[in-house]
Amino acid sequence: QVQLVESGGGVVQPGRSLRLSCAASGFTFSNCAMHWVRQAPGKGLEWVAFILYDGSNNFYADSVKGRFTISRDNSKNTLYLQMNSLRAEDTAVYYCARHYSGSYCIDHWGQGTLVTVSS
Amino acid sequence: QSALTQPASVSGSPGQSITISCTGTSSDVGSYNLVSWFQQHPGKAPKLIIYEGTKRPSGVSNRFSGSKSDNTASLTISGLQAEDEADYYCCSYAGSSTWVFGGGTKLTVL
Numbered sequence: 001q002v003q004l005v006e007s008g009g010g011v012v013q014p015g016r017s018l019r020l021s022c023a024a025s026g027f028t029f030s031n032c033a034m035h036w037v038r039q040a041p042g043k044g045l046e047w048v049a050f051i052l053y054d055g056s057n058n059f060y061a062d063s064v065k066g067r068f069t070i071s072r073d074n075s076k077n078t079l080y081l082q083m084n085s086l087r088a089e090d091t092a093v094y095y096c097a098r099h100y101s102g103s104y105c106i107d108h109w110g111q112g113t114l115v116t117v118s119s
Numbered sequence: 120q121s122a123l124t125q126p127a128s129v130s131g132s133p134g135q136s137i138t139i140s141c142t143g144t145s146s147d148v149g150s151y152n153l154v155s156w157f158q159q160h161p162g163k164a165p166k167l168i169i170y171e172g173t174k175r176p177s178g179v180s181n182r183f184s185g186s187k188s189d190n191t192a193s194l195t196i197s198g199l200q201a202e203d204e205a206d207y208y209c210c211s212y213a214g215s216s217t218w219v220f221g222g223g224t225k226l227t228v229l
Contacts, residue, residue, distance in 0.1 A: 035218075044122070044223040045157070045165065045208050050216050059216040062120050095164060103171050104212040105155035109164040 002026045002108040004096045009113030012086055022079040022096030022110055030054070030074040033099035035106055036081045038092035046092075049081065050099070064090075086117045123148065123209055123221035130227040136197040139224045141209030142190060147219055149190040153212035156185060156194045159223075160205045169194060196226070204228040 008020040022034075036048040049070040051058040058070045069082040079096055093112040100107035124142040131137040141154065148154055154172045157165035167176055169185040172192060182197045192211070196203055209221040 037220075045159075045210070045220040046122075047210070047218040047220055050218070057216075061217070100167075100170065103155075103174075104151070104153040104218075105167065105170045105210065106157075106165075107167050107170070107176065109166075111164050 002098060004098065004108060004110030006094065006096050006110045006113035009094065009115045011116045011118060013119050014087060014117055016086055017082070017084045018086060018115060020081040020083070020094055020096075020113060020115070022081075024077045024079065024096075024098075027098070029072075029077040033101065034070075034072065034079045035097040035099055036068075036070060036079075037095045037097055037106070037109075038090075039095070039112070040089075040092040043092075048094070051079070053101075083115070086115075088117050091115060091117045120213065120217065120219055123211060123219055125207075125209060125221040125224045127222070128225045128227065130229055131196075131199045132229045133199050133201065135199050136195060137199060137226065139194045139196075139207055139209075139226070141192040141194070141211075141221045143192075143211055143219070144190055147211040147213040148187065148192055150214065151212045152187065154185065154187060154192040155210045156183075156192075157208045157210065158203075158205050159208065165208060199228050201228050 003025045005023045051070045071080045095112045096110040097106040098108040156169035159165040
């Protein structure tokens with residue numbers, strides 16, 4: 001079965017950096033585009049970033065453009081999110097999610113990892 | 120990239136039907152038949168229940184159905200059950216490989 005396991009969350013000071021990882025299993029990772037989606041405490045879901053199956057192109061929400069970088073290593077079945085210049089408003093649970101090709105939506109989610117930006 | 124508009128909360132009694140609306144713009148919901156809906160129980164990851172506006176993934180109850188008219192998509196849950204109590208989110212493709220979510224609706228089963 002599809003499994004997505006995020007890691008790398010924690011407490012970080014404003015302005016610092018953090019890298020999240022998502023280990024994928026149960027499907028052919030190299031065939032699938034992937035997303036990062038976040039959810040601030042007590043708030044709704046916010047789409048963050050998207051990367052094509054081969055890493056050839058990536059796309060971002062305006063709120064993170066220029067600060068966050070999505071990448072992948074298909075040899076390791078792992079998705080990444082490099083987060084720089086972190087702000088308090090970036091505090092959220094970050095979910096790794098699989099793209100359902102052809103239907104332009106997300107079909108599987110990880111359990112999420114909490115990032116807290118605080119001094 | 121403004122969030123889609125959903126009611127903050129809806130409620131219904133067991134056995135009843137409820138509908139949750141999701142209003143976007145001509146740049147997202149109105150331009151594509153690519154609205155999906157997710158169910159999220161407290162402390163859990165979201166679960167896909169509707170995609171492409173009206174389709175159900177395998178294993179999702181046929182009590183869940185979706186529709187769309189112009190810039191508004193809707194999720195209907197019929198025969199409400201206690202286990203349906205959760206948060207529900209719509210999501211639309213918004214073009215140029217970007218997506219937008221709704222603000223979420225809390226469903227209370229009375």
